[in-house]
Amino acid sequence: MLARGWVVILALLIHYCNYCDSYTQFRLGRHALERRKWGTPVLAGKNDENGLGDDVVPDPERNCKKVEFTNEGIGGGEDTRKGPEDLTDRFKYSVNALMGLYDPPDGATDNEQSNKDSFAISNALLKFPVEVEFVAVGVGENFSSLCVDAMRPLLLSVYGKDYDFEYEEVPRGAKYTKFKTKQRIENAEVLGRLYAALDSVEGLKFKY
Known part of the structure; x- marks a missing residue:
């Protein structure tokens, strides 16, 4: 009885090995x-x-x-x-903020836009003068012209009437227009006022 059981087990093992060999040949053979x-x-x-x-x-x-x-x-x-480097920079900014290095001067409002003479965050993070790219997306055939009209007076008052204002207009489908310009910014106040000027443009959807 015991010998018969071993025969059955041996037969099953042989059958299993033959099955594995056939499967391997199927996978590795002439079947592409x-x-x-x-x-x-x-x-x-x-x-x-x-x-x-x-x-x-x-x-x-x-x-x-x-x-x-x-x-x-x-x-x-x-x-x-540069994931690790970005995380290191974020950590440094967080530590500097906790140490009060980005705090506004005594008596100034701790708000980026409420006091035009105190742009604390921009002054702390940017080293002026700096070149800034302004991008605005909106609707309307004259959207880019409206953006230029909003920004030009401020730039002319800072740099003079001979200042060359260059911009790029990129259609976004049949409805939207992307306005883009790079400007050299002397201080945080000018930067904030230019973004505020773009906020007033009719048809503006978003800016950055």
Whole structure:
């Protein structure tokens, strides 16, 4: 009785091994195995018994390419993602704020816009003079012209009548227009007043 049990177990093991071997041959055999590598993937040859012979051929429809993010954009080179550095900067800003380094002068209102003579946050974070890119998106055929009209008087009063105002207009579909300009800003007050001027433009949806 015991011997018969061992025979049954042995038969089951043989059957299981045959099943595994058949499955492996199915996956690795002539049934179009695909081997993927970085670079050019290949397909198993049709006449190769194991699917791993010398007659492997490139598969032009399934090219894979390794992509790296670099200082020059997408390509080869060093990975320049700066998560840890960004976290370090945020930590330094938080510590400086807790130490009161960004606090407004004594007697000044602790608000970025309520007192035009005290732009505490901008003064603390930016080193003036600085070049700032203003972007506004809105509706209307004359949206960009309205943005220019809102910003130009202030810039002329600061830099004089010969100041050259350059901007870029980018259509966004049939309805929206993107207005973009880079300006050299001398202090935080001018920066705040320019953003306030954009707030007054008719048709403005958002700005940054």
